[in-house]
Amino acid sequence: xxxxxxxxxxxxxxxxxxxxxxxxxxxxxxxxxxxxxxxxxxxxxxxxxxxxxxxxxxxxxxxxxxxxxxxxxxxxxxxxxxxxxxxxxxxxxxxxxxxxxxxxxxxxxxxxxx
Ligand SMILES: [Cu+2]
Numbered sequence: 001x002x003x004x005x006x007x008x009x010x011x012x013x014x015x016x017x018x019x020x021x022x023x024x025x026x027x028x029x030x031x032x033x034x035x036x037x038x039x040x041x042x043x044x045x046x047x048x049x050x051x052x053x054x055x056x057x058x059x060x061x062x063x064x065x066x067x068x069x070x071x072x073x074x075x076x077x078x079x080x081x082x083x084x085x086x087x088x089x090x091x092x093x094x095x096x097x098x099x100x101x102x103x104x105x106x107x108x109x110x111x112x113x114x
Contacts, residue, residue, distance in 0.1 A: 031108035048073035
């Protein structure tokens with residue numbers, strides 16, 4: 001009885017699992033957030049992601065960040081601003097390789113206030 005129920009669950013979930021590949025679930029700061037300081041930048045994925053490149057820009061200008069997470073696939077990616085971020089609007093963009101081999105990219109933005 002239990003076995004049959006579990007099997008039914010697996011069958012029901014299979015199309016969702018096979019269609020999905022790792023994506024960004026949450027970021028720090030959150031997408032669209034207004035914050036007063038940014039001690040670190042992070043992204044969490046639902047499946048390990050190899051992050052190939054990241055950029056942080058403000059008004060098109062590159063802002064220096066230091067990767068904490070290396071090139072190995074990880075469910076959490078972390079980087080730190082090299083210097084405290086000045087007030088302004090920031091765009092974080094990334095490119096990566098999902099665990100199923102698909103190239104992925106994404107971005108999130110946030111605002112730093114005084
Ligand atoms: Cu995929």
